[in-house]
Amino acid sequence: MRARVPFILMAASTLALTACGGGSGSEGGGEQTGGDGGSGMALIQPGTLTVCSDIPYPPFEFEEGGEYTGFDMELIREIASGLDLEVAIKDVGFEGLQSGAALAADTCDLGASAMTITEDREENLDFSEPYYDSLQSLLIPEDSDIKNIEDLAGKTVGVQQGTTGENYAEENVPEDATIRSYPSDAELFPALQSGSIDAVLQDLPVNLRHTEQGAFTIVEEYDTNEQYGFAVQEEGSEALLKGVNKELAKLRDNGTYQKIYDKYFTEQ
Numbered sequence: 302m303r304a305r306v307p308f309i310l311m312a313a314s315t316l317a318l319t320a321c322g323g324g325s326g327s328e329g330g331g332e333q334t335g336g337d338g339g340s341g342m343a344l345i346q347p348g349t350l351t352v353c354s355d356i357p358y359p360p361f362e363f364e365e366g367g368e369y370t371g372f373d374m375e376l377i378r379e380i381a382s383g384l385d386l387e388v389a390i391k392d393v394g395f396e397g398l399q400s401g402a403a404l405a406a407d408t409c410d411l412g413a414s415a416m417t418i419t420e421d422r423e424e425n426l427d428f429s430e431p432y433y434d435s436l437q438s439l440l441i442p443e444d445s446d447i448k449n450i451e452d453l454a455g456k457t458v459g460v461q462q463g464t465t466g467e468n469y470a471e472e473n474v475p476e477d478a479t480i481r482s483y484p485s486d487a488e489l490f491p492a493l494q495s496g497s498i499d500a501v502l503q504d505l506p507v508n509l510r511h512t513e514q515g516a517f518t519i520v521e522e523y524d525t526n527e528q529y530g531f532a533v534q535e536e537g538s539e540a541l542l543k544g545v546n547k548e549l550a551k552l553r554d555n556g557t558y559q560k561i562y563d564k565y566f567t568e569q
Contacts, residue, residue, distance in 0.1 A: 342384075342541045344410050350386040352377055353409035355395035358486050359510050360565040361415040372565040373413040376432065376549075377531070379557055383548035394484060396463040401425030404534045410541060412532035415504060417465045427538060428530030429545045432558075437469050437523040440493065440501040440508040443516040447500055450521060453478040459489050459498040465527055466503040473523075474502075493517070506566065 345351045354373065357363040362371040369390045381388045397403040398412045399422055417435065418428045439458075441447045447456065454475040460467040462482040470480050481498055483489040490511055492498045501508065511517050533542050552558040 342410075342544065343537045344386075344541070345407055346389065348387060349389050350377070350381040350384065350411060351389045351391065351409040353391050353393045353398055353403050353412045354414040355398060355485055356392045358415055358507060360506055362413070372433070372561060373415060375561045375564075376552070376558070377411075377413045379552055379561070380545055380548040383551060384544050395461065396484070398532070399463050401532075401534070404532065410533065410538070411545070415507075415529055416532055417527040418530040419465065422532070425535065426532040427535050427542055428532055429542060430549060431528035431530055432549060433529040435525075435527045435529060436505040437466055437502060437525050437527075438505040438508045438519045439521045439523075440503075440511055440517055440519055441499070442493070443518050445499065448520055450474060450502075453500060456499040457481055457497075458500045458502050459483060459492050460502050461486060461489055464503065465525065469523060469525060470502045490514075 354362045354369070356369060358371075360371055361373045362369060364370075369392075374390065377390075378388055391409055393403050393408060395414060398414055399416055401422070403409060404412060404426065412426070415433070415435075416422070416428075418431060422428075439447075439450060447453065450473055455477050457479040458470055458474055459481050460470050460483070462484055467480070467482060474480065481492070483492065486503070486507060489501055489503070493501050493511075494515065501511070505519070505522055508519055512519060531545055533545075549558075552561075
């Protein structure tokens with residue numbers, strides 16, 4: 302039976318609604334429109350789209366210059382602007398987000414956190430139309446003798462708890478590999494840097510960013526047919542979901558989506 306060690310740390314991100322700073326927090330953003338934004342939408346705060354995200358997870362969400370930014374964050378601000386809404390971003394743990402707990406607790410109206418649409422998650426959440434296609438990947442130090450997933454035999458691979466990368470590792474690494482789960486990438490990548498683990502298996506764009514942060518390389522990519530979506534509660538968010546999908550389609554049609562995409566994934 303494959304060894305799996307749940308590496309329980311105190312997550313830097315929680316469901317607290319306090320001010321932003323290295324852990325959980327909220328941030329006001331978006332454009333003040335002055336209109337009757339969100340009319341007909343059951344929002345936690347009228348006129349404001351409150352968004353939950355597990356930060357940092359670059360290039361999708363991260364903090365820069367005291368502000369949350371990234372591919373997801375820029376898309377969300379454009380969507381909110383089209384809906385005549387301001388934006389408030391809350392940093393929460395991914396487990397509570399992907400399980401639906403954060404939304405069920407009315408912590409936020411919408412989840413935007415590089416979240417893959419899966420059947421299991423759709424039991425508790427509704428998703429927007431897909432906005433990103435993703436691959437999984439295996440990241441190692443450049444001086445490692447690991448060449449593929451089979452070389453993880455007898456070694457320790459790190460994953461993020463509650464993710465599809467964790468699921469892929471559980472199903473595909475050798476029987477005698479050890480899987481160590483971390484609350485977020487903020488703990489996962491430093492574990493690889495320190496030598497506490499031998500490899501990281503997670504979303505390709507995130508691992509690509511890590512190859513720019515030192516002597517690390519990607520040895521394999523895995524096509525898992527994953528697509529990301531923005532998440533809302535199953536009941537009571539129908540108007541919001543319709544609005545998000547409408548604005549997302551507009552962003553694709555007017556070229557704004559491609560401009561943001563190129564910024565994070567092409568112009569490297």
